[in-house]
Amino acid sequence: MTEGSGRCPAVPVVPVVPVVLDEETRGAPQRIASSAKAQVRQVLGARIVLAAAGGAGNAGIARRLAVGVNTVRKWRGRFAGRGLEGLKDAVRSGRPRRYDDLVRVAVVAAATGIPPAPAATWTHTAIAAQVAGSVFASISASQVGRILAGLDLKPHKVRGWLTRRDTPDFWDRVQDVCALYRTQPKGAIVLAIDVRGLRSRPASDATPHTPPVPQTDPPRHRARCRAGSHTDRLRRLRSRSPERGPDRRRARQADHADLLDLGAQPQADRRQVRGAPPQDQGQRGQRGPGTRRVHEAPDRHQGRHRRPRHRPGRVLRAAGNGTVEGSGEPRRLQRPVPQGQVHRLRLVAGHHQRRGLRRPPGHRSADHVLPHRRLQEAQAAAPKTWKEFADDAAKIHAADPTHYITSIDPGDAGGVDSLIWQAGGKPFQTSGSSKVSINLKDAGATKVSTLWTSLLSKHLVDPTAGWTNEWWQGMSSGKYAMWIAGAWGAGPIAATIPQTAGKWAAAPVPQWEAGGTASAENGGSSNAVPVTSKNKAAAVAFAEWLNSDPAATKALSDVGLFPATTALLKDPAFLNKKIAILGGQQANQVYAGSSAQVNPGWQYLPFQVYANSVFKDTAGQAVSGRTDLSAGLTAWQKRIADYGNRQGFTVTGG
Structure with a gap:
């Protein structure tokens, strides 16, 4: 009551927002109201709108649906102002972010890096500890899990190179990059350029079921491995x-x-290589x-x-x-x-593999042998020495500039290791449990780097990735006269390019000295x-x-x-077996002889897998660029020596 009047004050009247639905717009609210899968809030809003369109008042709708009058007014107003969009749940601001971009980047960098020894894989607790030591931020293991889940990152399935260990100002750069996205300069455009390579080869052939697929260089610095199984x-x-x-x-x-x-x-x-005749369907x-x-x-x-x-x-x-x-x-x-x-x-x-030269022999072994084509154009038998190998390479390329004596894969660390092994090199030596010696400048490595630098610089060998569709087509067409491979090589040839049966033969690997018999190994399983x-x-x-x-x-x-x-x-049955893809040659005799002549004393690194993974980024660059292979091997040595020291080994020769 007001003072001295005896009357109650007037209550302001809230106008009722009209809701009008025609036959066209009524259907959507009706479907939402009767849906068993729509959100509860949407169903309630749709029922309020339908009741309001039928002429019911706010109080009556509130009593019928057991909600407050203000709720009815809210949904009326939202529908009248925004239509069907007003029935959708509004975007909320949510809880303020507790961790900034630097912490999130640190979580991803840890998950895509190498865990500290002796752990084999990352755990959320270990990642939280790593983040605390790198950016000095306290974060729980459960929060680490939420960040990784939001990015669909699984540490046990990730092999990445996000954190470059040899970049001391990495975290400073991270802050600068994140600032570009968060506070974009006025009038500027931020371009994120993926390192997945530009097209380096023509698109793959289209089929009735698939469009052409652009062929790009493999990604090298991805947070996740995209390689298919x-x-x-x-x-x-x-x-x-x-x-x-x-x-x-x-x-x-x-x-x-x-x-x-x-x-x-x-x-x-x-x-089967595209363009090759299909195999017998009956088989x-x-x-x-x-x-x-x-x-x-x-x-x-x-x-x-x-x-x-x-x-x-x-x-x-x-x-x-x-x-x-x-x-x-x-x-x-x-x-x-x-x-x-x-x-x-x-x-x-398991399957002891010996490795050799010239086109692939016929069994999965490590014997160094030299499979080669029986082509009249080659006009030469398998070279017995590396000097003959270089002379034949010049003759083959001079006769046809599109043909080569062989190819060398810029990413095949095992192939180069085997060449050094066969040359008498022993670049990797381990003593005890932690002492490692690396010397990719010894006599064997020097022989290999000198020879192959000369072949590459004169364009007498083709630096291309092996096992690709294009490479197999080159093997089928005669582009490559030889394949430095293991005694298992005839198997892939028979399975992939069977139309070349009879055009191959196996021979021992070329020697550094006339009359030598040295061989090496590459691979194997257990x-x-x-x-x-x-x-x-x-x-x-x-x-x-x-x-x-x-x-x-x-x-x-x-x-x-x-x-x-x-x-x-x-x-005798094994030694005298005739191998069809090799034209009936009794190649097992070549493989057995190579197996008995493997140079002794070779050792691999305790972290050989890592060494192989960075070969392409170091020595492989010299191969693909046709530059000095010795300098590439030196860069490879430094890279793997630094890694070994970081892992707790005592590495000499880096």
């Missing part, structure tokens, strides 16, 4: 095929028939000998029989592997496995049983049987793998 590639290839049903299942079985372990055939071996459903013979293993473990599954892609991903673009060879485990994680650490020899295995005894027994039983080792040899036992190496 063997299974991924097979899936893409199958999607182009009209096969369905049983025929497609049989083809899938044939694709995986030979892949029984981590050291199975390279990815490129399992596909696609046949299983390889390796698959059939698995069932001949002694049945010593009744009740523990496991049905064989051919899933190499899953195995490689679980092992932290991937396949680098331009390379058909599966990589090794990304980090050494602690002894406690491997059952007994018993050496179960079988190990994790301590977490539920059936360790059965697994160990199978591994021993697979690599020692005469029937099993013969089965592996039949599918193109080089034998791991000296008994099979000396078997």
Whole structure:
């Protein structure tokens, strides 16, 4: 009541906002109001709007829907002002960000870097501790998980190069880059240029099911590895095929028939080069000998029989592997496995690979041999010395400037290692558990760098990535007269370019001195049983049987793998076997001879996987640029020596 009047003050009247729906606009609110999946707030708003359009008052709508009058007024006003958009949930500001961009970048940098020894993978707790030490910010492990989840980053599946360890002002640069995005200068445009390369090759051919795909250089400094697995590639290839049903299942079985372990055939071996004649369809459903013979293993473990599954892609991903673009060879485990994680650490020899020169011989071994084409244009037999090799290279390129004696892959560290090994070099030496010596300037490395720098500078060899579609086409067309490969090389040739059967032959690797017999190795695989295995005894027994039983080792040899036992190496049936892709040559005699002449004393680094991963960024640049390979090897040596010291090793020679 007002003073001296005895009357109540007047209550202001709030005008009712009219809601009008015609036949066209009524449908959307009706669908939302009757939806069982729409948000509760949207359903309530739609019911209020429909009731208001029917002429009901605010108080009546509030009583009917058991809400407040103010709620009814709000939804009326939102719909009248914004239409159907007014029924959607409004964007809220949310809780203020507690961590700035620098902390988030530090989380990503840790997750895409290398964890401190002896950890094999990052945990959220370890990342939080790393962030605290790098940007001096306190962050919980759960918050680390939320940041990584928001970016779809999984530390155990990431291999990245975001943090450049040799960039001391990295964090200062991060702040400058983030400032460009947060406070963009007026009138300026910020361009984010991805390092995924420009197109370096023509687009791939279009098919009835897929458009042309631009071919780009592989990304090198990505936060996440984009390399596809063997299974991924097979899936893409199958999607182009009209096969369905049983025929497609049989083809899938044939694709995986030979892949029984981590050291199975390279990815490129399992596909057909575009333009090459298709293989006999009648053979696609046949299983390889390796698959059939698995069932001949002694049945010593009744009740523990496991049905064989051919899933190499899953195995490689679980092992932290991937396949680098331009390379058909599966990589090794990304980090050494602690002894406690491997059952007994018993050496179960896998497929010992010897390495050679000239086009690929015929089995997966490390014997250095020289597969070469039986082409009249070459007008020469396999060179016996490296001097003859250089002379033949000049003759071949002079006869046809588009042809080369061979190619050299700028990303193939193992290939260069084997050349140095065969030349008598011993660049990597380890003593004790932490002392490492690196010398990529020794006599063997100097021989190799001098020869190949000369070949590259004179354009007598082709510096191109191996195992690509273009490379296989060059192998098929005769662009390359030889392939420096292992004794397993004939298998990929037979599987990928079978139309060249009879045009290949195997020969020993060229020698640095006339009359020499030195060889080297490159690759190999082994079988190990994790301590977490539920059936360790059965697994160990199978591994021993697979690599020692005469029937099993013969089965592996039949599918193109080089034998791991000296008994099979000396078997007359093995030595006298004629290999079809090599024109019936008894090439196993060449491989066995190379195997017996491998230079002793070679050692690999404890962190060889890392060394191989940075080869392309150092020595590989000299190969692709046709510059001094010795300088490239020096840069590689410094890079891996710095890494070894950071990992706690005492490295000399960096």
